[in-house]
Amino acid sequence: MTKPLVAIRSVSKHFGEFQALKRVSLDVWPGEVMCLIGASGSGKTTLLRCVNQLTAIDSGGIWLDGELLGVREQGGRLHRLTEREIGRQRLKTGMVFQRFNLFPHKTALENITEGPVQVQGRKLDEVRTEAIELLRRVGLAAKAESYPAQLSGGQQQRVAIARALAMKPMLMLFDEPTSALDPELVGEVLAVMKELAQSGMTMMVVTHELGFAREVADRVVYMDQGAIVESGQASDVLGAPREARTKAFLSAVI
Amino acid sequence: MKAAPTVAEGFPDLSGMRLAREPHWFRWLGAALIILVLAAIARAFAGGQIEWSYVGRFLTAKVILEGIVNTMVMAVLAMALGIVLGVVAAIMRLSPNPVLRSVAAGYTWLFRGTPLILQLLLWFNLALVFPTIGIPGLWTARAVDVMTPFLAALLGLGINQGAYTSEVMRAGMLSVDIGQYEAAQAIGMGRLRALWRIILPQAMRVVIPPIGNEFIGLVKATSLASVIQYPEVLHNAENIYYANSRVIELLIVAGFWYLLVVSILTPLQMLLERRFARGTMRLAR
Amino acid sequence: MTRLSLLLGLAALAAGTSARAAELPAEIKQAGALKLTVNSTYAPMEYRDPATSELVGLDIDLAGELAKRLGGLKITWSETPFAELIPSLQTKRADFIISGISDRASRRETADFVDYLVTGPQFFVLAESEAKAAIDLCGKKVGTTRSTSFPVEIEKWSKQNCEAAGKPAIQYVPGENSIDVRNQLKQGRIDAAVQGSETLPYAQALEAGKYRIVGEPFAKGYQGIMFRKDDTALREVVMEKLTAMIADGSYKAILDKWGLGANAVATPLMNAAPQ
Secondary structure, eight states, X not given: OOOOSEEEEEEEEEETTEEEEEEEEEXXXXXXXXXXXXXXXXXXXXXXXXXXXXSOOSEEEEEETTEESSEEEXXXXXXXXXXXXXXXXXXXXXXXXXXXXXXXXXXXXXXXXXXXXXXXXXOHHHHHHHHXXXXXXXXXXXXXXXXXXXXXXXXXXXXXXXXXXXXXXXXXXXXXXXXXXXHHHHHHHHHHHHHHHHTTOEEEEEOSOHHHHHHHOSEEEEEETTEEEEEEOHIIIIISOOSXXXXXXXHHHO | OOOSOOOOSSOOOOTTOOOOOOOOHHHHHHHHHHHHHHHHHHHHHHHSSOOHHHHHHHTTOHHHHHHHXXXXXXHHHHHHHHHHHHHHHHHHHTOSOHHHHHHHHHHHHHHHXXXXXXXXXXXXXXXXXXXXXXXXXXXXXXXXXXXXXXXHHHHHHHHHHHXXXXXXXXXXXXXXXXXXXXXXXXXXXXXXXXXXXXXXXXHHHHXXXXXXXXXXXXXXXXXXXXXXXOOOHHHHHHHHHHHHOOHXXXXXXXXXXXXXXXXXXXXXXXHHHHHHHHHHOOOOO | OHHHHHHHHHXXXXXXXXXXXXXXXXXXXXXXXXXXXXXXXXXXXXXXXXXTOOEESHHHHHHXXXXXXXXXXXXXXXXXXXXXXXXXXXXXXXXXXXXXXXXXXXXXXXXXXEEEEEEOEXXXXXXXXXXXXXGGGTTXXXXXXXXXXXXXHHHHHHHHHTGGGTOXXXXXXXXXXXXXXXXXXXXXXXXXXXXXXTTXXXXXXXXXXXXXXXXXXXXXXXXXXXXXXXXXXHHHHHHHHHHHHHHTTHHHHXXXXXXXXXXXXXSOEESOSXX
């Protein structure tokens, strides 16, 4: 009787007039690799950002590892958590951004050691050893002293993945990790993500890379206009979609 | 078999010809005219009622040299205070807390909105409002004993500078991509730590040119402290001409030193900019 | 021969007489007005009346009376900082300077003074101060306007009266103007202040009972009307009119109006200040 790692219940979010999420409910199980697909504006990125609270939800609830995110229930009302508590909750997730967002004034190694040392208060020596190991794992051991400006897009994204992993999260969030990369660099990043999946990390990936989804995802979720339209095994959703809208979307992107 | 594409006939190969140098007659004419005007101005200055011997005599006088040293000391210290206050005010301005935001906005409004000379006079004459300062029981002192010309000048110039610097800082912080802040949040950093470790260092690059500019302005603004008896170079030059009535000559002496200082600071600022830009443009692969 | 020398003698006498009945310079006569400039921060000599914003003062009244007697001339007044007065004279922006300026040897390089008012630096303190005589001020902080000749006067007096008697010297504290100096006195930054004796009655009237004069003026000097050295004609005609004003009492009347009857001179002097 395992519980889902992430439990999203009736979550809604609007930006001004625009309704980005309409009472979305979803479970993500431990060790699962879930790919979120859909057109831009479908809400998939918003949903991802709600999980690590970069975006605050309007209503509903998200539980991570059994803990309610961002608010505390008390006396029938919800009270917002302090910035400090939210920061602590964020430590359980690692995020990889579409535009990498590496810290340009720090080397690759420093980017990776920054979080563990500054936020988790760990000793620099042991963090550095782990960081070098992470760089080796993503294939960039030689680039430890390089600055982001000296790295290609694919290399930067791999460092970004290592940076997220250094915090030892239980869930990795990927927001279109290869969309900003030149085609010939996409493969190296997907390879790292595949290795990560095979090592048992729970992953939520917003992506347009259907090939990756087909190969690596345990579940594919198709969203449109703020709601989940279809969800199931990759082979089902991508190979034999039930919904008309799913079909239309897939035929447009293939 | 040639790999280059074949091209049509009728267009000659000019690759052997070079561009001719243009004589630019009007540029020479313009330059000559400007030189003539400058020469005429120089002649007027040389032949007018200015006694240049006084300029020479006082150019390196002890009180003048002390004055320019005091000018530089005050400019550096006031700028340092201004930067500290500016960073704090900018961070407060971007805070989610409306009280902090209002205080910072009020500080900027008040100290940018009143003349600097007024602020200097108010600090110096603080004792008219607060005859004693301190914490009752712990430490008190007469305001006039604490508020020396040096301290009044430092507070007046520094706090005023902070109001301007806070806007520069705020613009610098806003110029940093929001993705940087989000990445810092994603690894669990709180707002202040993210600002200090990630945003501000990047903002510095954008902020150095206007700060360098403000520093040069501040060097000259220190001359206002002469009215509260801070012995910077204008004050000391004034004391000399109060005694010998050589107003223009002594003002030229002071002007020479200001010009010299700014002439040194300007290329220094460029060096500083280039050094910080190097951080962003590490191109070697 | 004798008739020639007699004619020459008569001619010289005529020339001499016409020189004594001095003539107003042509440009001024033509313009019908005097260009004068003052540093209008020096009550009661020249200042802007806070109630009406008008330019008033002893110098204003004296100049107005002189202008009348010089053939009904108008006066075009302008205002400059104290340090600009002498340059204004040198560049001919002003025909002469009557602006509470002291006759000093250091200023006589390019100008001549017609002295018209006795003055001298004087110590004063807050009414509640313990200082009773000038000697009580040895070792104390005394402030005055730094652009005047008073700092030097204080130092001299201190050497002669304090240090010579084995007492500590007076500590001079500079101020920007007489209002600034009085402010510093009120705040306690200085123990005593020095101002020209001609300005003290006005200061006391402004803030009744606040200040107390200590001792007599400790140096004697004169306020002078300042002329360019080569402007002898104008200087002489003004001196003539001033002498007439003293003789018929209008000079004393103006001085009394401003409370400075005690500072009168018996006759206008030239470059008479001791240093």
